[in-house]
Amino acid sequence: xxxxxxxxxxxxxxxxxxxxxxxxxxxxxxxxxxxxxxxxxxxxxxxxxxxxxxxxxxxxxxxxxxxxxxxxxxxxxxxxxxxxxxxxxxxxxxxxxxxxxxxxxxxxxxxxxxxxxxxxxxxxxxxxxxxxxxxxxxxxxxxxxxxxxxxxxxxxxxxxxxxxxxxxxxxxxxxxxxxxxxxxxxxxxxxxxxxxxxxxxxxxxxxxxxxxxxxxxxxxxxxxxxxxxxxxxxxxxxxxxxxxxxxxxxxxxxxxxxxxxxxxxxxxxxxxxxxxxxxxxxxxxxxxxxxxxxxxxxxxxxxxxxxxxxxxxx
Numbered sequence: 293x294x295x296x297x298x299x300x301x302x303x304x305x306x307x308x309x310x311x312x313x314x315x316x317x318x319x320x321x322x323x324x325x326x327x328x329x330x331x332x333x334x335x336x337x338x339x340x341x342x343x344x345x346x347x348x349x350x351x352x353x354x355x356x357x358x359x360x361x362x363x364x365x366x367x368x369x370x371x372x373x374x375x376x377x378x379x380x381x382x383x384x385x386x387x388x389x390x391x392x393x394x395x396x397x398x399x400x401x402x403x404x405x406x407x408x409x410x411x412x413x414x415x416x417x418x419x420x421x422x423x424x425x426x427x428x429x430x431x432x433x434x435x436x437x438x439x440x441x442x443x444x445x446x447x448x449x450x451x452x453x454x455x456x457x458x459x460x461x462x463x464x465x466x467x468x469x470x471x472x473x474x475x476x477x478x479x480x481x482x483x484x485x486x487x488x489x490x491x492x493x494x495x496x497x498x499x500x501x502x503x504x505x506x507x508x509x510x511x512x513x514x515x516x517x518x519x520x521x522x523x524x525x526x527x528x529x530x531x532x533x534x535x536x537x538x539x540x541x542x543x544x545x546x547x548x549x550x551x552x553x554x555x556x557x558x559x560x561x562x563x564x565x566x567x568x569x570x571x572x573x574x575x576x577x578x579x580x581x582x583x584x585x586x587x588x589x590x591x592x593x594x595x596x597x598x599x600x601x602x603x604x605x606x
Contacts, residue, residue: 315399321506429554
């Protein structure tokens with residue numbers, strides 16, 4: 293089994309041990325402590341505000357803001373900039389974990405998912421006895437903006453998750469870039485994880501005046517000024533921009549609550565469209581179904597299992 297669903301005998305996975313880090317919130321500029329903790333099978337991914345004693349499930353219907361990042365909330369409490377750690381968990385095939393933060397934002401680290409992937413590697417991964425379910429896309433759903441930007445989910449040709457994205461920033465060092473790949477743990481690690489978030493130099497002052505990007509710097513974001521990349525070390529890859537946008541897609545679609553079997557296509561898609569396409573999928577009961585992965589025991593043939601639960605719908 294390739295793609296978004298690692299071949300771990302169709303069983304759910306969690307962390308072997310807790311592990312933590314300290315960083316800065318990109319928009320708040322505040323010091324933030326984060327800890328990744330193992331969780332019981334069936335927990336899913338949960339964000340825990342340790343300063344408030346509140347848990348917020350990482351689900352598409354808990355998204356409360358998609359401006360410049362993805363934020364989930366419950367009541368008056370929220371956790372923002374969750375997309376990179378969500379991408380690292382999804383790209384590692386982690387089904388169940390608690391992400392503890394002591395403030396309203398996940399630390400930005402270096403602007404990519406690589407530091408979170410490092411934490412997961414250090415903590416280790418264990419496979420549980422619980423069967424793992426997947427969300428199979430049965431027919432196409434599409435959302436779009438008046439400017440032509442769109443995101444869509446389509447049935448897959450194989451039991452995997454394929455993603456294709458195009459971005460276009462004319463008259464800048466970014467330009468038009470496109471990328472298509474099958475999102476396997478190896479492809480995520482080698483092709484997406486280290487791609488950093490980026491911004492235009494002309495937007496930095498505006499964002500800070502609005503109280504955003506207070507923790508942003510050349511150490512955690514690629515800054516583009518017309519045809520120039522201002523970071524002293526330049527880019528990690530020539531197409532780092534579209535790779536980061538596709539990393540965001542992986543993190544945002546992980547809010548489906550289970551791995552997706554299907555295809556994603558997008559053009560100039562961001563957090564808002566990524567969330568809207570999930571809402572459109574789950575609003576149409578004919579467009580998807582929950583399926584189980586093959587479960588293997590020693591000396592036995594694979595037999596399908598079917599999930600009993602489906603994602604909550606807002």
